[in-house]
Amino acid sequence: MMDIRNAAGATLDLATERDIRDCIIRLFVSTDTRDWAGVRACLTDTVRFDMTSLAGGAPADVPADQIIAGWTQGLAPIESVHHQAGNFRIAVRGGEADAFCYGIALHYRRTGSGHNTRTFVGSYDFKLVNADDTWRISAFTFTLKFMDGNPDLEHDG
Numbered sequence: 001m002m003d004i005r006n007a008a009g010a011t012l013d014l015a016t017e018r019d020i021r022d023c024i025i026r027l028f029v030s031t032d033t034r035d036w037a038g039v040r041a042c043l044t045d046t047v048r049f050d051m052t053s054l055a056g057g058a059p060a061d062v063p064a065d066q067i068i069a070g071w072t073q074g075l076a077p078i079e080s081v082h083h084q085a086g087n088f089r090i091a092v093r094g095g096e097a098d099a100f101c102y103g104i105a106l107h108y109r110r111t112g113s114g115h116n117t118r119t120f121v122g123s124y125d126f127k128l129v130n131a132d133d134t135w136r137i138s139a140f141t142f143t144l145k146f147m148d149g150n151p152d153l154e155h156d157g
Contacts, residue, residue: 017090020097020128023135028083036068048139080108095130118149
């Protein structure tokens with residue numbers, strides 16, 4: 001099997017990198033399609049969750065089901081959600097991995113003002129663990145670079 005070197009210089013086989021990247025992509029696609037069982041399958045039971053750059057507060061260890069409940073409620077008024085990820089950097093240490101990627105999320109909802117889209121641009125840092133030959137996200141940090149569009153999108157009638 002062909003291997004590559006990750007950011008730390010360690011050997012990383014392409015299948016492992018693909019499996020880790022796939023877990024992150026499945027998280028985004030499942031969120032976009034509101035496949036909450038699919039989202040749950042990507043997460044460990046508790047996730048070190050950090051959205052402080054967007055929402056304030058402090059990073060916390062949050063049950064996966066609580067994260068999903070928050071996303072279910074928060075995205076309910078949004079007609080369409082689209083995540084796009086790229087520029088993946090992955091480092092593996094045995095059954096653990098660190099992954100970084102750029103991310104863009106678009107939220108669309110028709111509004112009375114006609115300002116229907118809100119764009120979030122930033123990066124993600126993930127920690128993943130491999131259990132039973134399946135990679136799952138154990139830590140999730142979103143770092144906002146900028147937002148554009150209607151700041152009241154979720155509340156505008």
